[in-house]
Amino acid sequence: MTDFSMDLNEDQITLRDWLHGFAVNEMRPIAAEWDEREETPWPFIEEAAKLGVYSLEFMMNNFADKTGLSTMIALEELAWGDAGLCMALMGTTLGVAAIVANGTPEQQMEWVPQCFGTPDDIKLAAFGVSEPDAGSDVSSLRTRAHYDEATDEWVLNGTKTWITNGGIANVHVIVASVDPSLGSRGHASFIVPEGTAGIRMGQKFKKMGIRASHTAEVILEDCRVPGRCLLGGKEKLDEKLARVREGKKASSQAAMATFEATRPAVGAQALGIARAAYEFALDYAKERQQFGRAIIENQAIAFKLADMKMSIDAARLLVWRASWMAATRKPFVAGEGSMSKLFAGETAVKVTEEAIQILGGYGYVREYPVERWHRDSKIYTIFEGTSEIQRLIVARAISGVHIR
Numbered sequence: 001m002t003d004f005s006m007d008l009n010e011d012q013i014t015l016r017d018w019l020h021g022f023a024v025n026e027m028r029p030i031a032a033e034w035d036e037r038e039e040t041p042w043p044f045i046e047e048a049a050k051l052g053v054y055s056l057e058f059m060m061n062n063f064a065d066k067t068g069l070s071t072m073i074a075l076e077e078l079a080w081g082d083a084g085l086c087m088a089l090m091g092t093t094l095g096v097a098a099i100v101a102n103g104t105p106e107q108q109m110e111w112v113p114q115c116f117g118t119p120d121d122i123k124l125a126a127f128g129v130s131e132p133d134a135g136s137d138v139s140s141l142r143t144r145a146h147y148d149e150a151t152d153e154w155v156l157n158g159t160k161t162w163i164t165n166g167g168i169a170n171v172h173v174i175v176a177s178v179d180p181s182l183g184s185r186g187h188a189s190f191i192v193p194e195g196t197a198g199i200r201m202g203q204k205f206k207k208m209g210i211r212a213s214h215t216a217e218v219i220l221e222d223c224r225v226p227g228r229c230l231l232g233g234k235e236k237l238d239e240k241l242a243r244v245r246e247g248k249k250a251s252s253q254a255a256m257a258t259f260e261a262t263r264p265a266v267g268a269q270a271l272g273i274a275r276a277a278y279e280f281a282l283d284y285a286k287e288r289q290q291f292g293r294a295i296i297e298n299q300a301i302a303f304k305l306a307d308m309k310m311s312i313d314a315a316r317l318l319v320w321r322a323s324w325m326a327a328t329r330k331p332f333v334a335g336e337g338s339m340s341k342l343f344a345g346e347t348a349v350k351v352t353e354e355a356i357q358i359l360g361g362y363g364y365v366r367e368y369p370v371e372r373w374h375r376d377s378k379i380y381t382i383f384e385g386t387s388e389i390q391r392l393i394v395a396r397a398i399s400g401v402h403i404r
């Protein structure tokens, strides 16, 4: 048992300070440029890999922290540096989380290193669930996986949309239906290795925020992957399907298992954006003079900053609690993972909006970073489950009622 402590240990402090320096030196100076360019920031990813921020080892070291806090501390600092650049590094971990949540130990050993590559040969991963007609309603996926017994291959067909690193990733993890009559209980996750025929990028989306992160459609046309690319293996899938068909409960749903594990990490990134905006607005309010005094001397401004700080601290407590619960294997009985992502995401939107208000016209123009932080923040109430879906999860968990 790892007791919860608000005192960071030496390793956590070292990690936080190292990444804060990385954010200050490697992210802040280039953030506006990559937001404008709206392209994958390869030189930045390469630099991050060289410095050990984009690597399997970095992820494993953070995961190894039994308190669960290291990953949260790391993500808060990176998103404080810039959320788009942070997502350019972290998009890969969505695919990795899917492999870890659903793959056998052998599959994890084989595929997870391939998601990162090496500093000289960078690789990316992607996780594809969402489809044009299946966003929040994951049960209605149309992408199908059909098993070809003669060749021991799975054949994937369908269109995925809004996929981070979609089409540029070296390893795609694709969630598809093997039995549409079973809804989400008939889903399975498949690795699509680099160089596989039948997978291609569709349109690349132009976005409001996190523009340094690539988001695109992924089109699968008779895309054949070897049988061993089914995460968890065929025996386990067949057993699960048999249980579901008999009316018994399935142990897990492929996509949901991944999202549940990654929600506090998404909340930690939202927290980083909120903190960036709050700190900037606080400094600005002390400097900016109107009517012969600093604008912070007006309660209307000072109270905003008090509320911003309070919400950020509350969000951090929820994020750390959820991550600690996950790391110490405490079940999320009241949707604590969802709560953390929901509260942190909405805090980021609110705090960045207030920061714009505190900066006035300077908050609205691109010369200052605050408008970018507001644009970046909005995605945190949408992806990995919208705020409404998070509320649904919490409401169902606390009530036991199947609220619609």
Ligand SMILES: Cc1cc2nc3c(=O)[nH]c(=O)nc-3n(C[C@H](O)[C@H](O)[C@H](O)COP(=O)(O)OP(=O)(O)OC[C@H]3O[C@@H](n4cnc5c(N)ncnc54)[C@H](O)[C@@H]3O)c2cc1C
Residues within 6 Å of the ligand: 094, 127, 128, 129, 130, 132, 134, 135, 136, 137, 161, 162, 163, 164, 165, 207, 215, 379, 382, 383, 384, 385, 386, 387, 388, 389, 392, 404
């Ligand atoms: C930048 C970006 C990156 C993304 N990255 C990925 C990725 O890497 N992999 C991936 O698989 N997906 C990814 N997504 C997809 C994302 O997870 C979905 O956009 C999200 O789940 C919402 O789905 P939707 O957009 O279809 O909205 P919809 O599901 O159509 O929802 C529209 C609105 O209806 C509300 N709504 C829907 N159902 C209910 C309900 N039952 N009760 C109350 N309200 C409801 C929603 O909350 C929302 O407000 C990404 C999206 C974006 C924009």
